[in-house]
Amino acid sequence: MYAFQQQNLKRLLAYSSVENVGIIFAALGLSIIFFSNGLKALGALGLLAALLHCLNHALFKSLLFLGAGVILHQTHEQSLENMGGLIHRMPKLANLFLVGTLSIAALPPLNGFVSEWLIFQTALQAGAIESGVLRSMIPTATAALALTGALAAACFVKVYGVAFLGLPRSHHIAHAREVTDRGMLAGPAFLAGWCVLLGVLPTPFINALSAVTAQLFGETLPAVSSLGWLWVTPVSPQVAAYAPLLVLLGAALVGWIGYQMLYRRTGLEPRRADPWDCGFGGLNARMQYTSGAFSMPIRRIFQPLFAVRETLDRTTEGPVGHRVTRLRYQFQVLDRAWLSLYEPTGRAVTRLARWAGRLQTGNSRTYLGYSFFTLLILLWVVS
Numbered sequence: 001m002y003a004f005q006q007q008n009l010k011r012l013l014a015y016s017s018v019e020n021v022g023i024i025f026a027a028l029g030l031s032i033i034f035f036s037n038g039l040k041a042l043g044a045l046g047l048l049a050a051l052l053h054c055l056n057h058a059l060f061k062s063l064l065f066l067g068a069g070v071i072l073h074q075t076h077e078q079s080l081e082n083m084g085g086l087i088h089r090m091p092k093l094a095n096l097f098l099v100g101t102l103s104i105a106a107l108p109p110l111n112g113f114v115s116e117w118l119i120f121q122t123a124l125q126a127g128a129i130e131s132g133v134l135r136s137m138i139p140t141a142t143a144a145l146a147l148t149g150a151l152a153a154a155c156f157v158k159v160y161g162v163a164f165l166g167l168p169r170s171h172h173i174a175h176a177r178e179v180t181d182r183g184m185l186a187g188p189a190f191l192a193g194w195c196v197l198l199g200v201l202p203t204p205f206i207n208a209l210s211a212v213t214a215q216l217f218g219e220t221l222p223a224v225s226s227l228g229w230l231w232v233t234p235v236s237p238q239v240a241a242y243a244p245l246l247v248l249l250g251a252a253l254v255g256w257i258g259y260q261m262l263y264r265r266t267g268l269e270p271r272r273a274d275p276w277d278c279g280f281g282g283l284n285a286r287m288q289y290t291s292g293a294f295s296m297p298i299r300r301i302f303q304p305l306f307a308v309r310e311t312l313d314r315t316t317e318g319p320v321g322h323r324v325t326r327l328r329y330q331f332q333v334l335d336r337a338w339l340s341l342y343e344p345t346g347r348a349v350t351r352l353a354r355w356a357g358r359l360q361t362g363n364s365r366t367y368l369g370y371s372f373f374t375l376l377i378l379l380w381v382v383s
Helices: 009-036 040-075 091-104 111-123 132-164 182-200 203-217 244-264 291-301 336-357 364-382
Strands: 306-317 323-335
Touching: 009 040, 009 111, 009 132, 040 091, 040 111, 040 182, 040 203, 091 111, 091 132, 091 182, 111 132, 111 182, 132 291, 182 244, 306 336, 323 336
Parallel strands: none
Antiparallel strands: 306 323
């Protein structure tokens, strides 16, 4: 939820990393629970899901950070509130960034879905645990994980929609151009290829990671590829199975059939026209959703979690000030942990550093005095 509220793109990605670490620890927790209850196969599944999500997160989050770096390099902008329309100005980066957003949102058939699906499959086996308390707690944690996945998907819908779609909101974005250095796109393209590969053909990588669980606990997942390399069967073919390549081919087939039915058989051709502007006489960037407006419903619902600072400056005219000529609204969402923990710690460290800095006078005689008295103290202690 903190990631959802951020306006700075790189800070949003950083908060999202915290979220993904939480997902990894949830999988590790499930693994420990199953191992401690003697269910080694399910414990190995949880550990494997955690390892796979570590790998996937390293790929799609690196892709997104590199994409954010390219945007910063080309536009000198980090705030989502100033972006917009980058898909028309940087189409290559837009395609690569889309792969990263779909992966981190855990949408099939990309790699983020595979690891999170394995985590859910691990949690759904809670019925095998004898403890009734654990059997009741795991579904609650699973529901929280599902809410996390939904919020993450909404967060990156916001990121891509605000940054790449619509109209540019600043001069730098309006004059942005595709990066000319191929090396700056080669890294994101390499990572995007791995995101697609691990999403479409995950079985070989899962089998490779099974060697880790075998070395640590002597347990593997023998049924993970029991239906062949196209299918992932984490527990057994009767419980659950997933074929990402078939999902991809099915989606492509549905899209092709829809295109044929809509355009080829009816004879209709796509027509380009200006969108309806509700009679305002032309759309502009001030009419479109901002990043803050997109995240406002979540901010209102979970208001106690945030430290929100809002200001509204209103300029009026007329004898009684009935005519509003200018509105300026500003808001800032602050992390309560930052205010209550990190800022006080930072101030304490700064005060300590300033006090320690007084010892460094720059006078060689003072330093010789320090050495002399230190030597005397050490001799006294040793003797």
